[in-house]
Amino acid sequence: MIKYNLLCKKCDLSFNSWFASSKEYDKLNKKKLINCHSCGSLKVEKNLMAPKVISKNFSHKIEKKNLIKYQKIKKTINEYQKFIKNNFDYVGENFTYEARSIHYDKKKKNKGIYGTASKQDLKELKEEGIDAQLVPWFENKNN
Numbered sequence: 001m002i003k004y005n006l007l008c009k010k011c012d013l014s015f016n017s018w019f020a021s022s023k024e025y026d027k028l029n030k031k032k033l034i035n036c037h038s039c040g041s042l043k044v045e046k047n048l049m050a051p052k053v054i055s056k057n058f059s060h061k062i063e064k065k066n067l068i069k070y071q072k073i074k075k076t077i078n079e080y081q082k083f084i085k086n087n088f089d090y091v092g093e094n095f096t097y098e099a100r101s102i103h104y105d106k107k108k109k110n111k112g113i114y115g116t117a118s119k120q121d122l123k124e125l126k127e128e129g130i131d132a133q134l135v136p137w138f139e140n141k142n143n
């Protein structure tokens, strides 16, 4: 027997269901025989956020792998940050203001700018046709 956490795409209900095997799940899923316990929708998918079935050793290995991955990503981002710091002007929380003034006043700037903005700000800039990129950022207190 195998327990899957299933997610209803229609009403967002997540529920557990038992199957004889993963093959049986695939078979039932293909035949559209799995439906939501709440709304009866057939748009039910295996919820990938259910890591409870893995053993302790296995999960330890995964954590280690993720940690290495995380360190690698962090290193890349650090290099990226260095590049941005060297090539862009920091405008902090004035980012949206500065981005707009460059865009609308046609201010010529040799350097790009970087700073902080909310997701909503970025959305508004995009709607106004102003190009802004969201980059992952690590606060590094050593700098």
Ligand SMILES: [Zn+2]
Pocket: 008, 009, 010, 011, 012, 013, 036, 037, 038, 039, 040, 041
């Ligand atoms: Zn449902």
